[in-house]
Amino acid sequence: xxxxxxxxxxxxxxxxxxxxxxxxxxxxxxxxxxxxxxxxxxxxxxxxxxxxxxxxxxxxxxxxxxxxxxxxxxxxxxxxxxxxxxxxxxxxxxxxxxxxxxxxxxxxxxxxxxxxxxx
Amino acid sequence: xxxxxxxxxxxxxxxxxxxxxxxxxxxxxxxxxxxxxxxxxxxxxxxxxxxxxxxxxxxxxxxxxxxxxxxxxxxxxxxxxxxxxxxxxxxxxxxxxxxxxxxxxxx
Numbered sequence: 439x440x441x442x443x444x445x446x447x448x449x450x451x452x453x454x455x456x457x458x459x460x461x462x463x464x465x466x467x468x469x470x471x472x473x474x475x476x477x478x479x480x481x482x483x484x485x486x487x488x489x490x491x492x493x494x495x496x497x498x499x500x501x502x503x504x505x506x507x508x509x510x511x512x513x514x515x516x517x518x519x520x521x522x523x524x525x526x527x528x529x530x531x532x533x534x535x536x537x538x539x540x541x542x543x544x545x546x547x548x549x550x551x552x553x554x555x556x557x
Numbered sequence: 558x559x560x561x562x563x564x565x566x567x568x569x570x571x572x573x574x575x576x577x578x579x580x581x582x583x584x585x586x587x588x589x590x591x592x593x594x595x596x597x598x599x600x601x602x603x604x605x606x607x608x609x610x611x612x613x614x615x616x617x618x619x620x621x622x623x624x625x626x627x628x629x630x631x632x633x634x635x636x637x638x639x640x641x642x643x644x645x646x647x648x649x650x651x652x653x654x655x656x657x658x659x660x661x662x663x664x
Contacts, residue, residue, distance in 0.1 A: 542647035543590035547599035
């Protein structure tokens with residue numbers, strides 16, 4: 439079964455760095471756009487950005503540009519979401535999701551990674 | 558920034574029909590997608606390209622599009638349909654937006 443598997447929950451302190459991952463399988467990953475979506479506690483879904491692992495072309499929601507870095511390593515079919523300096527307001531569930539091949543919906547989602555930032 | 562506006566909540570009795578609207582100025586030029594999101598689970602795509610249903614999604618889920626508004630309709634609502642629902646659209650430059658979300662309560 440094709441799926442996206444995300445790294446486990448993280449508890450970090452403000453100012454620390456973090457990189458979470460999303461691993462897919464073969465061509466079902468490399469040839470598709472992969473997006474990252476944030477859900478803060480009690481809030482809705484927010485699109486953060488997308489990346490095309492085939493050439494690492496990344497696009498960002500302006501609200502997240504400069505706050506996070508989206509990257510991918512196609513050799514290990516893994517996408518990443520990275521912070522250089524976490525804030526308490528980064529506490530949220532983060533999902534990766536695969537975009538449909540010929541349209542802009544996300545048809546496959548990871549299980550989510552909960553990130554908690556607290557002193 | 559571009560927004561998609563949904564009603565915060567919709568309540569419906571089992572067997573009845575729930576309709577969830579999603580409004581946005583760019584929708585006349587973009588397809589819409591709908592997701593069902595239950596607590597503790599990943600979102601699930603229930604409608605793509607306005608009205609197409611992915612494999613495995615029950616026929617009671619349908620979508621429509623008229624101008625600046627798209628609508629998700631759940632016919633013959635079942636208890637298991639209680640969830641948050643989000644619309645989403647995107648432009649050709651890979652810029653995406655999610656709607657504000659609607660909590661569907663089955664009475």
